[in-house]
Amino acid sequence: MAMISGLSLHCECDPVTYPRTDTSKIRKSIKAHECRLCPRYLTILTSLISQFFMRLSTSTLILAVVGGTLAAPGPGSHILAARQSSAGDPGGAVQCPADTQWFDQPIDHASTNSSQTFKQRYQIDTSNFKEGGPILFYQSPEATDIACISELLFMNWAKELGGIVATLEHWYFGQSLPFGNNSYTLDNLKPFTLDNVMQDAVHFLDFVKKNVTGAAKSKTIVAGGSYGGFLAPVFRQNYPDTFFGAWGIAGPFRSLGTVDEVGAELHNWYNYVQSTYAHRSLEAFDRIRNGFAQVKQLIDTGNNATLTKELSLCHPPSNSSDDLATFASFLVSSYTTMSQFNGLPPAVFFNVSGNSLDVVVNDTLAAPTPLAGINQTLWHAHGLDAVNGCLNYTDAQNSGFGVQEIPFMWAQCNWFPLNLAIANDSIFNIGSPGLGMSSSPSATCETLFNLTQVNGADVLTRYNVTREDIGNSTHIIFSENEYDPTTSVAVPPDWLGDNVSTDIDKSVVLFVAGTGHGQDLARPNATDPSSLTAARNIEFNIFKAWLAGANETISGISTTITASATAIGSATSFSASATATSSATGTASSASL
Template sequence: MRLLSAELWFPALLALQANVVKAQANSPNCTTKTEFFTQLVEHNSTANGTFQQQYQILKPHFKPGGPIFYYQQTETGTFACLVYISESPQSCTCPDLLQERTNYPAWADEIGGMVISLEHRFFGLSDASNATDPIEKYKSLTLENVMLDAVTFISHIKHTIPGAKDSKVIVSGGSYGGFLTTVLKMNYPEVFYGAVPYAPPLRSIGANYQNPRRYDWFNWVYWDLSAAAASKMRDAFTWLAQRFENLGEVEDIAKDLNLCTVPKTAADLRLVMGVIATNAELIPLLSYSSPDANPYGATPQKLVNITLRAKEPIDIVNATLTLRNPPNLVPCIAWDTDQSAEASLQKAPFNYLTCNYFPLIVNEIAEGNILPPTSAQTETDPMTCETLYGLVPPTQAEVEAKWHISRADLIQAPRIIFAYAENDPTSGVGIHPFPPSPDRNASRWMMTSLAAHGEESIASFAGDKPSVVHARRVQLETIKEWLGLY
């Protein structure tokens, strides 16, 4: 387990945190193998050739005319292989791949549908270029091409699977996949009948000064659980920041925080604070009930309980780190690595697309937060994007206008469920609640209490929070109405 440096800390919060378990290789029980589809490198031209794009289909209970659930794959470097909730983690469905245990197969089975999924171009085995120069390699990594990958694939499915020609398509995905889910529905409404974007960060774009408080949501999580604990946390981090001002204390700081190496400069200490801040946000963001998705069992309530019992500030700071990095698995805290906290995140193409069409600006902690104010340059920074790729990231207004995702556009669009969660800092950059409508086909906004990042999208688990179970049922019943099943 490695932590991420400050240059990468907050982008990892928006990377879809794959809720996965390791598949068993070479199992005789593999039932849903992946295949490959020939896709154009540039959809507006055949001159650039083709590439092979990995996909998966689950259709054992599909009935002619039944819906198609299209699961939008994201920035993971390993195909997130869909499995049935009835299958145990030990029953392999995709050898040597990661298994994404979602609730989509259960939905499809209940209403006679199928589930399909297509790997995102330039991720995993779906590489569209052999070039090594990043500017040349990723020039076809555009939002237009990503959307047309999905549109072309779905057309292929409808024309090759008996009974699927007139099937309505429901698209869903989380985080960056939630952004893609939204733009697919808004730009190709004739293809995507309905959409369920989980935790889409639709308001995360633009310079920090435009909305420096955009990621204060995790701040609210701790205050809402316990004002007394949040106050102690704030005081502990303030105390730590004061210690960081004295470089003469770096040896003691390294010892107190169990750092793998000793910070040498003020910039190093900012990196250490970035790692602490990342963990403070990841604890609520990834506080799933399922042990598959949250193997450490870290929750904001656990941090609150430790904080309330803590006698010394350093105990609170260390709890922020050790809840997600247990000492028996992580002997020391690596603060100076450039490796992402999410091992499956494939950073190079993701960094490119954040400069090209999904410009996350998520590196600011403003005054008044539990954590000390800080900022760090990321790949999405305009200067970095121009240096690395010769790109100038679009603004929030440009993205909203070009891809038709302004608030007014989204309210007018039918059949979208924007699903956010109380414990998820990404909710702070989601869209605001929609006005109520008596029309059950109108798009709706919902917040799941005590839930983590897209938690209701995960396959059901015996220890699920009641709020998550209810959210899943609300979403499924709404989809049934969209499809005219009632």
């Protein structure tokens, strides 16, 4: 038994104290001395938390926002390294061009009996600001470090809009810890509520408006991806006077709740990954299916020698259900990662040239056997973390945690009850106990925090993001990406109604073809597909239309929407490329408040 900042967890502690930034060695807790969870809890956390640790949220390297992020279990330290320069979910020590600053934030906004404050980190760029211009605000998600505003698409848009770009570190993550190294005790976690998360952002924006000359009447548009893609619409729905608009990228609204609440949506995520490969190449899909079936057979027959050799394993999985679940997560994560983050640069992966999804498909087709194809994919996804020429599936799982698991688990128990599962008939199910069942965080909530997991319906109702609420919403963009399985549990167009509408203020679902998780929020680069450029133009023009409708006198903002549109209910589907583009480049300059 070991103690992690006051939480009693069954774990095995490594006697070596690794540097905090060495994410390939440890999963980051708040203590300098890290503790590695035992297989049972690792399996639970892998199936729940690591669905999100490669998210989004954005960068020119990705992505993956906010940004961040949804992802299947287990990307290694090389993925984290890429995300360290991402805006949405850096994952480790980040050197941002803009200065990181601090301001005093109340610990409990609802308390009238306490004046306690903590230091919360933020970044801000006012180099392009013109009086009355908008505040383009990125809410950093459950990342281990603050988002770098220099990597946000907002930096390009601010030049044309005359806007401010700002990002705020999510409290209880990174260095924005209200009680320092004691922030994760059960008593000190109690102020950590969604209401206080929202109030943090409101208070921060009030701070910005008071301290930047000419910003008192500026309109704020908030963006976030994955978990942040849930937060941004929630901010808009609950504080519309503060958040004039919202851009939610890859928010998993349909996967929040108990098994009964999520219902038929429970298996969407991994079924979507299957479909992505089948749509790309049916022959490759069949070989992947056959490969997983052969892995299952080798496990069932106890043929560990062949399994170890064929998949380049350092050691085979044991017969324990926990170990088999960890091994299965290692296999599945490789295929999810290579598809979901198809927009990452090839250098992030091992021996990849070009788009990662195409590489997996082509190598699968060229491999002499289905097992050889799986081996190739495992090396692409985890090879940069390999030691001694073999793949350690346990280390691959441990190295991938780019989020701080204790506070994110708290969020899942209290207001973000993510529930995803591999179906029993999935090609990825190798018979590991639990993987064909629900990944509900309920048991973990009881074990770690003595809490009953919140019902999804209660969260959606309380925070005004039910299907009906979203259908009646305004000034929200829900963007979703083709290769991202989060799309399968995100807001569908039919939630926004069936009646034809041309009202630009109505919320909209935007599907971005040919892109990975949250890639549209990253700053543009030369390798972006034309569909991504068109989507960004549409998103930018929607922003301009919102702002122009609110204040037609804002300097530099055109009132003309250059994207042609047809509408299905409130869900406006754009059929032509927008012609308004932004070419702002350069290094972010920070403003001291």
